[in-house]
Amino acid sequence: MKIEEVRQHVTTPLTAPAFAPVVPRFTNREYLNIVYRTDADALRAVVPEPLQVEEPLVRFEVMKMGDVSGYGPYTEAGQAIEVGFDGERGEYLHAMYLDNFPATASGREVSAYPKTVGSPNLYVDNGVLVGTLDYGTLRVATATMGYKHHQLDVREAERQITVPTFMLKTIPGYDGAPRVQELVRTEITDVVVKEAYTGPARLQLFQHVLAPLADLPVLEVVSASHIRTDLTLAPVKPVFDYLKGAQS
Template sequence: MRVEEVRRHVTTPLTSPAFAPVVPRFTDREYLNIVYRTDAEALRTVVPEPLRIDEPLVRFEVMRMGDVSGYGPYTESGQAIPVSLDGERGEYLHAMYLDNFPATASGREVSAYPKTIGAPNLYVDHGVLVGSLDYGTLRVATATMGYKHHELDRREAEAQITVPTFMLKTVVGYDGSPRVQELVRTEITDIAVKWAYTGPARLQLFQHVLAPLADLPVREVVSASHILTDLTLGGVKPVYDYLEGRAS
């Protein structure tokens, strides 16, 4: 394989890449979002500067991907933390657990999504929307919400999903020290909200050393939403370089 051919590849192995070189389009992406109040000190230990925490809130999410170009259907769960940077409000993506390896590898390598393998699920049980996350054989999160109790304004639903998101990108060099360490920003584009609902909700988090969602404990459930959308994920742009100690 010639040098110029190698340069056209973005992942390994060269002859059987871990993920397809496409910009995925998400069709029928279904969200269960539960925003809850947690301990401010717990947030300060995990949110990197220069991001600022305005309120001690966390958004727990379970997303069922109905169809994704390049990856097929899969389910994802995680935590996002409301933050601000230079006056712009957004969310810091703290942790994401998926049941699809190509989507996990792509999210980490091409962008900076904090993805790892897990076993999330989203389903309806006797009039209750249930979102769960297992790590291995152990349950680490269970969320329940009344199924389609009250319709939610679609503009509000879109605003919930399209806030800018910030992520930490770290690439380790061969000597073990960071080769790249940046705070990056992205946002969702080309979104179409098909329907949206709100209702009563509960959330339980269980202690697990390798899936420490419960380190951000639930003190009060603030709001919940159940949303179906089509969307595209935008590219990432660096906003702060930790190795240089300055904004990008």
């Protein structure tokens, strides 16, 4: 394989890439979102500067991907923390757990999504929308929401899922020190909200050393939503370089 051909690849193995070189379109992505109030000091301990914690709010999400170009259907769960940066309000993606290796590899390598392995699930049980996350054989999160109790305004649903998203991109060098360390920003585009609901909700988090969601404890459930939508993820853009100590 010639040098010019190698340069056309973005992942390995070269003859069987870990993920397809496509911009994925998400069709029928189904969200269960539960926003909760947590301990402010716990948030400040995990949110990297220059992001700022303004309110101690976390969004626990379970997303069931109905169909994704390049990956097929899969399910994902995680935590997003409300933050501010340079006068803009957004969310810092703290942790994401999913059951699809190509989507995991692509999210980490091409972008900066903090993705790792997990077994999330989203389903309806006896009039209740249930979102769960298991790590190995152990349960680490259980979320429940009344199934389609009240319609949610489509514009509010779109606002909830299109806030700017910030992530930390770290790539180590061969000496073990960071070779790339940046704060990056992205957002969701081309959104079509098909259904949106709200209702009563509860969230339980369980202690686990490798899936420490419970380190951000649930003090109060603030709001909940159930949304089905089509969307596209915009490419990430660096906004702060930690190795230079300045904005990119």
